[in-house]
Amino acid sequence: MRYIIIGAGAVGGTIGGRLFASGHDVVLVARGGHYEALRDGGLRLATPGGAFTLPIPAADRPEAVELRPDDVLVLAVKTQDSSALLDAWAGRPVTGGGTAAETLPLVCAQNAVENERLALRRFRRVYGMCVWLPATHLEPGRIAASGTPMTGILHLGRYPSGTGRTVEEISADLEKSAFLAPVVADVMRWKYAKLLANLGNALEAICGPIQEGSEALGLHRRAMAEGEAVLDAAGIAYTSQEEQTRVRGDLIRLVPVDGVERGGGSSWQSLARSTGSIESDHLNGEIVLLGRLHGVATPVNETLQRVANAFARERRAPGSMPVSDLLDLVGS
Incomplete structure (x- = not known):
């Protein structure tokens, strides 16, 4: 799987950084000065175990990413920004046929409970993630995550309920990347x-x-x-x-x-x-x-x-x- 992190701020940047550091393909999507810093100098991630500079590919718009059938879209923006970004990504073509909304899983790595409903209006396969991840966006290109020994706890499940192979695979990748990622059939309860x-x-x-x-x-x-x-x-x-x-x-x-x-x-x-x-x-x-x-x-x-x-x-x-x-x- 390749993870497209839509919104590489404190939460998205930490998830993407940890996944990349453990060997997974990741693309960080950001805007403005944050995107420019990621593009030019990589993601600087500070943790209790040390500081790392990670040369993760970055993009500033959907058109800059050629989507693949093995991609997982991870939405990690504030809820007030969700609708515009869901619209921007839903119609993007995927190599081999279909659009992102038709073929790719989308994970809502966000607070609040409205995002999954917004996503399901546009995407067929939506997953909820309950994020407990203490992290701070310090400046463009630089993020700190203060959790240890696990960086965060990310409960995962299909929306509105259920689990399945995709969520199990995402959980396995996260748990190899310093997260606890329990798979639950009732993610919205969390x-x-x-x-x-x-x-x-x-x-x-x-x-x-x-x-x-x-x-x-x-x-x-x-x-x-x-x-x-x-x-x-x-x-x-x-x-x-x-x-x-x-x-x-x-x-x-x-x-x-x-x-x-x-x-x-x-x-x-x-x-x-x-x-x-x-x-x-x-x-x-x-x-x-x-x-x-x-x-x-x-x-x-x-x-x-x-x-x-x-x-x-x-x-x-x-x-x-x-x-x-x-x-x-x-x-x-």
Whole structure:
């Protein structure tokens, strides 16, 4: 198999880098200065085990990649960018006949739960990946991943349910590349649990680190409680914290990477890079949507969604709002 990583940021770059380092064919797809750095100098991947420069082929658009029948497309962008990229890749011809949408598997290596539905409108073979992978996009061409001894945990399954030979082969490749990659028939149950954890992403981006005993932690717990109430009302299953901890065990710990100061999660990084967009519509906004459909109030998530979008739109610095100010907004 050859892996086409569509969106070679923190998550996509780490997955692609680890696969390439273990001997697999990989193409990284990126934009702008990040693409230019990858093209000219390779991917620089910093890990607790050392820093590596990996000469991975890079492309900046679908037309630059000649697709093969053994390709696996791995979508690793934020949800707000998914539709445009799915459209751009779906009609690309594959050597030997057919289009990408008709013949190639597509893996959604993303947070949120909307991506698989978006993909299935366009692609016949869609797979979900629940991503637990602490990584940071530091600068163009340079990424840090702080998990050890495993780099991350990537639950895999066919969407909407099931497994099969393709997902087994992808899992085997990932597990040779410093990942734990369990194959599960109910991958969305894992992704909905990850959605609950990701409800704190906007809070961290707005107010900074969520620390034990802080007002921010209390607000995070309120956001998750709203999420659980909404999923229960909608009849949507999700894995328990105990089940997640049991799988993770001691296989992955966060360790400082030499010369790298880890900032925050994916939403924090979006604000730090002044991208102008953030994923809150598809994280907190998913809970707001389900709450409105099923008659469950979600004031914390509504506020987090609204304020995070304002931060992104106005290009405000991450962590610049006191928690007390956010609590006042929730109360109002």
